[in-house]
Amino acid sequence: MDFDLTEEQRALRDSIHEFARRELNDDVVERDKSGTFSREAWQKCADMGLLGLPVPEEHGGAGADALTTIVALEALGRACTDNGLIFSVNAQMWACETPIVRFGTEEQKRRWLPGLCDGSLIAAHGMSEPGSGSDAFSLGTTARRDGDGYVLDGSKTFVTNAPESDLFVVFATIDKELGFAGVTAFLVEQGTPGLTVGKPLSKMGLRTSPMGELFFEGCEVPVENVLGKPGQGMLVFDSSMSWERSCILASTVGGMERQLERSLAYARERRQFGQPIGSFQAVSHRLVDMKLRLDTARLLLYRLGWLLDRGEPATLESALVKLYLSECYVRSSLDALQVHGGYGYMTEYELERDVRDAIGSRLYSGTSELQYEVAAKNLGL
Numbered sequence: 001m002d003f004d005l006t007e008e009q010r011a012l013r014d015s016i017h018e019f020a021r022r023e024l025n026d027d028v029v030e031r032d033k034s035g036t037f038s039r040e041a042w043q044k045c046a047d048m049g050l051l052g053l054p055v056p057e058e059h060g061g062a063g064a065d066a067l068t069t070i071v072a073l074e075a076l077g078r079a080c081t082d083n084g085l086i087f088s089v090n091a092q093m094w095a096c097e098t099p100i101v102r103f104g105t106e107e108q109k110r111r112w113l114p115g116l117c118d119g120s121l122i123a124a125h126g127m128s129e130p131g132s133g134s135d136a137f138s139l140g141t142t143a144r145r146d147g148d149g150y151v152l153d154g155s156k157t158f159v160t161n162a163p164e165s166d167l168f169v170v171f172a173t174i175d176k177e178l179g180f181a182g183v184t185a186f187l188v189e190q191g192t193p194g195l196t197v198g199k200p201l202s203k204m205g206l207r208t209s210p211m212g213e214l215f216f217e218g219c220e221v222p223v224e225n226v227l228g229k230p231g232q233g234m235l236v237f238d239s240s241m242s243w244e245r246s247c248i249l250a251s252t253v254g255g256m257e258r259q260l261e262r263s264l265a266y267a268r269e270r271r272q273f274g275q276p277i278g279s280f281q282a283v284s285h286r287l288v289d290m291k292l293r294l295d296t297a298r299l300l301l302y303r304l305g306w307l308l309d310r311g312e313p314a315t316l317e318s319a320l321v322k323l324y325l326s327e328c329y330v331r332s333s334l335d336a337l338q339v340h341g342g343y344g345y346m347t348e349y350e351l352e353r354d355v356r357d358a359i360g361s362r363l364y365s366g367t368s369e370l371q372y373e374v375a376a377k378n379l380g381l
């Protein structure tokens with residue numbers, strides 16, 4: 001068993017860490033307050049090659065394998081404190097680029113992937129609806145065949161990146177009677193008549209990541225914009241979700257390392273009752289728990305990357321990673337805040353923001369409860 005990263009992986013990790021520390025942390029407190037997405041930081045991520053990490057080189061990406069991508073995203077999370085930006089990058093990478101890579105026609109790939117990798121385009125993934133969340137395939141948006149295309153009617157909610165997006169990967173049913181077998185994926189361009197992007201939604205955390213609703217009213221989409229085949233939407237969605245569940249939280253492992261380093265330094269330096277607070281067992285044990293969560297989360301994540309690169313089925317492992325990393329991240333964020341006492345509760349310490357951001361991870365890409373369901377099913381229950 002070899003736990004070493006390759007020289008290239010280590011070099012990539014170090015360069016991303018240095019880049020993120022230097023370039024991505026300006027004004028995060030203010031942008032969090034106002035709920036402002038930074039297009040400038042987005043472009044810097046694109047220029048650094050982050051947006052195209054898993055996209056093949058021929059389409060403008062880096063063609064990185066799963067483990068390398070995970071290591072890169074972990075480094076990003078360790079040094080970049082703008083969790084919303086990281087979330088937006090991930091949402092595009094896993095729920096928009098990956099399905100186009102896997103299911104897109106040559107024309108669709110040529111048309112969209114280079115711009116998504118170089119930062120000139122932003123994409124969003126619209127599955128959730130007011131009436132269908134965890135039960136995603138019970139969606140109500142319809143796609144009626146009409147001449148050379150489809151006419152979409154319905155709405156989507158909680159769509160990350162929507163207010164800034166040029167392209168939407170959208171799911172609709174071509175025949176409700178068919179159940180999940182009627183669900184079909186479409187590529188819908190911003191500006192298509194009949195598509196309205198609603199006002200940005202305000203949320204508890206990840207506030208620098210834009211989110212909005214989509215409304216379709218007689219929205220005509222040409223047949224060339226079907227992603228995959230009609231009726232293959234479940235396959236497209238499951239494939240993106242399995243990548244998303246596997247990799248979207250890689251940056252939280254970096255985030256947990258950052259929280260631990262800060263908390264250790266504070267526990268050594270802050271004195272109460274004449275001694276460093278780290279000498280109190282209640283504090284030191286909390287720090288040990290943070291370290292234990294960090295190491296176990298990283299091991300689970302790297303094992304999953306290794307399995308994915310071997311092309312092995314990893315449904316159980318990706319559900320476990322999504323579940324475990326999100327729960328660890330929430331707890332680690334709370335622990336870091338607690339170790340810092342009242343200062344941890346203050347906005348300028350940038351620890352309370354992590355708590356708000358972390359809670360979202362239990363909800364997006366399938367809630368923790370749903371990951372338990374997937375894992376239980378894969379254990380034969």
Ligand SMILES: Cc1cc2nc3c(=O)[nH]c(=O)nc-3n(C[C@H](O)[C@H](O)[C@H](O)COP(=O)(O)OP(=O)(O)OC[C@H]3O[C@@H](n4cnc5c(N)ncnc54)[C@H](O)[C@@H]3O)c2cc1C
Pocket residue numbers: 091124125126127128129132133134135157158159160161206360363364365366367368369370373
């Ligand atoms: C920050 C953030 C970003 C998001 N980005 C996107 C996006 O880009 N695109 C998109 O389409 N959606 C997005 N979503 C929506 C997300 O996918 C849904 O919120 C999620 O699937 C849950 O659906 P719901 O909110 O309707 O909750 P519901 O499905 O109504 O669930 C409510 C509660 O019931 C529980 N529950 C439901 N079914 C079961 C069950 N079978 N067993 C046990 N418990 C169950 C849930 O776990 C939850 O606790 C985002 C959400 C968040 C918070």
